[in-house]
Amino acid sequence: MKRFYTCQGLILVMVVLALACKRPKGRTTIGISFETLQTEYWVASSDALKAACEENGLDYLEAIANGDANRQFEQVNNFISRGVDGIVIAPKDAHTVIPVIKAANRAEIPIVIYNRLPAPNKGSYTTIVADNYEITKQTVRYLGDLARASGKQYKAMILIGDLGDTNAVLRREGFNDAILEYEDVIDVVAEVPTEWNQEKALAGVTNALQANPDIGLIFSSSDFLFPSVISALKNAGKYHPIGHEGHVLLGGFDGDAMAYQLLRSNYLDADGVQNVYYECDLAIQAILDILNGKEVDSVLVDPGFVIHQENLEEMAPKMWGANLEVP
Amino acid sequence: MVKIANSESTFVVLLCLGYYLVMTIIAPGFFTVNNSINLLFNLLPLLIISIGQTYVLLTAGIDLSVTAIVAVASVVGGFMMSSDTVWFHNEFTTLFLGILGMLVVGVLIGAINGWAVAKFAMPAFMVTLTTMMLFSGFAIWLTQSQNLYNLPESFVEMHYTYFLGIPVPLYIALFVVLLAYFLLNRTIFGEWIYAVGANKKTARISGVSVSKTLIGVYVFSGFCAAVGAILYTARLETGSPVMGQNILLDVIGAVVIGGTSLFGGKGTIQGTFFGALFMTLLDNSLNLLNLSFFIIMMVKGMVILGAAILNTVVERSLKTG
Numbered sequence: 001m002k003r004f005y006t007c008q009g010l011i012l013v014m015v016v017l018a019l020a021c022k023r024p025k026g027r028t029t030i031g032i033s034f035e036t037l038q039t040e041y042w043v044a045s046s047d048a049l050k051a052a053c054e055e056n057g058l059d060y061l062e063a064i065a066n067g068d069a070n071r072q073f074e075q076v077n078n079f080i081s082r083g084v085d086g087i088v089i090a091p092k093d094a095h096t097v098i099p100v101i102k103a104a105n106r107a108e109i110p111i112v113i114y115n116r117l118p119a120p121n122k123g124s125y126t127t128i129v130a131d132n133y134e135i136t137k138q139t140v141r142y143l144g145d146l147a148r149a150s151g152k153q154y155k156a157m158i159l160i161g162d163l164g165d166t167n168a169v170l171r172r173e174g175f176n177d178a179i180l181e182y183e184d185v186i187d188v189v190a191e192v193p194t195e196w197n198q199e200k201a202l203a204g205v206t207n208a209l210q211a212n213p214d215i216g217l218i219f220s221s222s223d224f225l226f227p228s229v230i231s232a233l234k235n236a237g238k239y240h241p242i243g244h245e246g247h248v249l250l251g252g253f254d255g256d257a258m259a260y261q262l263l264r265s266n267y268l269d270a271d272g273v274q275n276v277y278y279e280c281d282l283a284i285q286a287i288l289d290i291l292n293g294k295e296v297d298s299v300l301v302d303p304g305f306v307i308h309q310e311n312l313e314e315m316a317p318k319m320w321g322a323n324l325e326v327p
Numbered sequence: 328m329v330k331i332a333n334s335e336s337t338f339v340v341l342l343c344l345g346y347y348l349v350m351t352i353i354a355p356g357f358f359t360v361n362n363s364i365n366l367l368f369n370l371l372p373l374l375i376i377s378i379g380q381t382y383v384l385l386t387a388g389i390d391l392s393v394t395a396i397v398a399v400a401s402v403v404g405g406f407m408m409s410s411d412t413v414w415f416h417n418e419f420t421t422l423f424l425g426i427l428g429m430l431v432v433g434v435l436i437g438a439i440n441g442w443a444v445a446k447f448a449m450p451a452f453m454v455t456l457t458t459m460m461l462f463s464g465f466a467i468w469l470t471q472s473q474n475l476y477n478l479p480e481s482f483v484e485m486h487y488t489y490f491l492g493i494p495v496p497l498y499i500a501l502f503v504v505l506l507a508y509f510l511l512n513r514t515i516f517g518e519w520i521y522a523v524g525a526n527k528k529t530a531r532i533s534g535v536s537v538s539k540t541l542i543g544v545y546v547f548s549g550f551c552a553a554v555g556a557i558l559y560t561a562r563l564e565t566g567s568p569v570m571g572q573n574i575l576l577d578v579i580g581a582v583v584i585g586g587t588s589l590f591g592g593k594g595t596i597q598g599t600f601f602g603a604l605f606m607t608l609l610d611n612s613l614n615l616l617n618l619s620f621f622i623i624m625m626v627k628g629m630v631i632l633g634a635a636i637l638n639t640v641v642e643r644s645l646k647t648g
Binding site: 070081099107 | 359362369476483559562563564565570571572573610619620
């Protein structure tokens with residue numbers, strides 16, 4: 001009887017394994033890996049990537065690492081096991097993506113790095129990235145022109161992101177280089193390190209406003225930090241619309257729904273916009289081109305644009321945040 | 328008691344086998360060589376850290392600071408080994424002292440935990456929660472939230488380095504598993520652990536050094552967390568102050584599913600092995616099924632809750648006869 005059960009067990013195992021090995025290969029599948037979906041930008045990117053896959057008749061798998069680089073590495077390895085044909089990854093930072101690139105290269109699967117430039121490495125990959133430096137520089141120049149035109153002297157503050165993130169570094173450089181052109185009217189008195197964290201941003205901006213109550217220009221390296229900036233400005237009694245004597249010149253980067261609402265309600269002066277739809281189309285197209293044996297540049301740049309009060313009506317349809325609703 | 332422990336071990340073995348077979352059918356890419364290697368590399372650090380946690384749970388304690396130990400060991404190793412900091416000029420010295428430094432950090436934090444629990448009879452939950460906060464903060468302060476890169480090639484290539492056809496991390500895990508098994512089942516220290524977990528007063532009256540045993544298990548847990556940190560750091564090629572931040576649920580889940588009693592005195596290394604394997608299978612397969620991270624977390628939470636309820640029911644039924 002015992003032998004009977006053993007034989008039955010063995011047969012079951014063999015049937016199961018045979019079924020597993022015979023699974024037919026379906027359509028081209030793309031693995032989409034996001035470090036987080038905590039901001040509107042990542043959610044919009046995820047949706048746009050999936051839409052781009054559908055438009056091109058591709059299947060997709062999606063994994064979210066919830067801010068854990070180790071988990072993201074494991075998830076991409078799972079994609080590779082699953083036999084995906086290409087990988088698009090929005091990595092946690094510039095360095096922890098390197099072992100992921102190595103894993104994809106070992107498996108000979110094309111990999112596109114979305115929105116964050118990896119640190120220099122020997123791997124084979126394509127990066128889709130906004131021109132963070134230039135978009136920030138243009139945005140800050142717009143604020144600088146407003147400051148100069150007002151004839152007043154301004155003290156400025158910048159909220160900087162996680163400096164392990166190349167985008168944060170480039171946005172800070174863009175800000176600093178643009179400000180140099182306005183040294184006669186703008187003096188930077190506070191750099192608030194946020195590490196892309198709302199609580200740290202709120203504490204930092206509050207402290208900076210206490211130390212320098214006459215700050216008149218604030219640039220946030222990401223729009224998702226605006227709730228912290230607004231809260232601190234309100235607490236300091238400095239949150240006023242454009243045209244009010246006490247208005248603080250406000251600039252941001254990303255182009256999210258809150259930035260759009262702030263532009264519409266006359267609180268935000270200018271915003272650097274990443275063209276999410278363009279970047280996502282580029283990412284999927286890059287994988288398709290690689291799969292079809294075409295040469296693809298190692299870096300594909302989204303030039304982005306600056307949206308401000310004067311071009312709001314013209315540029316709003318291209319701003320991804322204008323197509324979302326504020327929660 | 329032994330019979331129930333055995334039946335629980337059998338249960339988790341059957342659970343792993345059954346789950347593996349089902350996932351082979353329904354999870355695409357699950358039964359492949361690539362995925363088997365993934366499973367192995369995902370399992371090893373979790374298994375090592377869970378083995379340390381098993382020792383602590385066997386004494387009716389808990390070590391919540393393992394995540395902080397992983398983080399501190401990772402950044403200390405990063406500082407000592409990164410070519411950006413240049414502490415040492417010879418690669419072998421860098422590697423040797425870097426790894427030694429990571430292990431020393433783990434043992435030291437474990438010793439602090441054990442000393443506080445043993446000498447002041449403080450609740451393990453309170454002590455290790457506090458040290459978790461303290462050392463997590465320390466890791467972030469030490470690095471100013473920055474990661475440490477450019478680790479030695481021989482270190483970061485560890486997972487792809489084979490000796491006699493077996494990857495190096497597997498040797499490391501085998502060493503820890505065999506050491507843990509030997510200490511628990513073949514030495515007086517192992518007997519003391521079970522005795523302290525079953526009843527501290529009785530153990531003390533019987534001549535067991537409760538303090539030494541408690542300090543010993545927390546030191547071993549710290550050591551295991553540091554070994555886990557070595558594998559995580561090598562795999563990500565990065566010393567990170569947030570390394571291992573999210574593994575606590577998996578570690579405790581692996582030990583509890585493996586049949587170790589939350590009330591102490593009962594549990595085996597074999598059980599923890601299969602518990603860790605089940606947690607790894609769960610994570611991997613649900614991911615292959617394209618379920619979202621949040622659903623995976625919910626499923627894992629439910630499985631661990633189920634195991635904890637089972638654990639408590641068994642314990643109560645034992646007490647009531």
